[in-house]
Amino acid sequence: MKPILVKGRCLLLAITILPFLHSQAEPPVFQWGNWVAPKSANALKNPLKGDKAATANGEQLFNAICFVCHGNHGKGDGINAAALERRPADLTSRRVQRQTDGALFWKITEGNPPMLRFAETLSEEQRWQMVNYVRRLAALYPPEEAVAEGKKTAPAGDANKASLAANAGSKEVVAPEKEAAPVAAAANPFAGISDGKQLFKSICSACHSIGQGKMVGPNLRGVNSRHDKTWLHRWIHSSQDLVKSGDAGAVRLFEENNRTVMTDHRYLTDGQIDGILGYIEEEGKSISARQQTAAVTSQLPQAVVQKIRPPSVYSEMVTYFLYAGFAFVIVVLLMVVSILNKMVLK
Numbered sequence: 001m002k003p004i005l006v007k008g009r010c011l012l013l014a015i016t017i018l019p020f021l022h023s024q025a026e027p028p029v030f031q032w033g034n035w036v037a038p039k040s041a042n043a044l045k046n047p048l049k050g051d052k053a054a055t056a057n058g059e060q061l062f063n064a065i066c067f068v069c070h071g072n073h074g075k076g077d078g079i080n081a082a083a084l085e086r087r088p089a090d091l092t093s094r095r096v097q098r099q100t101d102g103a104l105f106w107k108i109t110e111g112n113p114p115m116l117r118f119a120e121t122l123s124e125e126q127r128w129q130m131v132n133y134v135r136r137l138a139a140l141y142p143p144e145e146a147v148a149e150g151k152k153t154a155p156a157g158d159a160n161k162a163s164l165a166a167n168a169g170s171k172e173v174v175a176p177e178k179e180a181a182p183v184a185a186a187a188n189p190f191a192g193i194s195d196g197k198q199l200f201k202s203i204c205s206a207c208h209s210i211g212q213g214k215m216v217g218p219n220l221r222g223v224n225s226r227h228d229k230t231w232l233h234r235w236i237h238s239s240q241d242l243v244k245s246g247d248a249g250a251v252r253l254f255e256e257n258n259r260t261v262m263t264d265h266r267y268l269t270d271g272q273i274d275g276i277l278g279y280i281e282e283e284g285k286s287i288s289a290r291q292q293t294a295a296v297t298s299q300l301p302q303a304v305v306q307k308i309r310p311p312s313v314y315s316e317m318v319t320y321f322l323y324a325g326f327a328f329v330i331v332v333l334l335m336v337v338s339i340l341n342k343m344v345l346k
Helices: 003-024 039-043 052-070 101-110 124-140 144-153 159-167 196-204 229-237 239-244 248-256 270-299 302-308 313-345
Strands: none
Touching: 039 101, 052 124, 101 124, 196 270, 229 239, 229 248, 229 270, 239 248
16 A cells, blocks of 8 residues: 555544544633533533522522622622632623533532632532522522613513523533623621621631631631731731742641632721631630530549439439339338238237
């Protein structure tokens, strides 16, 4: 066979098979505006689709974890959005809503810094609940383009239906687009709040525990003794500013937590941070006190433990009836003995 024919056949084979191989390959995971889930994610089926209770749970999760960046209405205008390198996604937009449930689930699971990865911190059921609520956001707060189109092509009040119909069942297709304009700083929902417990529950508890082990971030029990107060203020305001400055403690903490980027909290005042740190310290002391009491109690003799923890009403009643029954038996025996003695004497 002539060399030119061999080359021609090889070229024909390459032209035939390469497009097929390319179509079977997983698409790359781009960052930010072109972040695409792998093709396999589209095959994931939402087991909670249409479940209203699951959607309600997803709303609670969103309001506890996501709103600081994505905003209360999912528009990407949360209180932390202005401090981020790139604007968070508008979850009501067609760009998000046309993605499959599986793609959204995959993104919530894997994360994309500064968006956190929730594979370990949220159960599979909770992540599907979040997907349900992301879908609900588009109906509650339709994107601007859907509203504009609704005014032109749909009767008044049908903008939500038009938006959902356009997004229903579509696959994720990402086209190049212009970078979103910087988002303006949102109103601070925590302004004027000084209660450390309330602030911790609202802001910190989604990623941190006090004495319950590591979550997204480290266990905060004892954090006041591990770090200087001034350092903690700088870290909470912007951990990445501290890391980029070369601070050894910040770099070490960043590496120990798999380079997970902690959300900036520049909106918190020094007084609010002091309140949070104070609550963490008091809760840590409370945990220590409970543990010490449990340890001491476990080593005490049972009689002493009973004095410390008086028996219940039920146990007291049982004890009373036991004593009463024993006394009754003794009386009966005495009567029997008396009768027998009289019979013998006769």
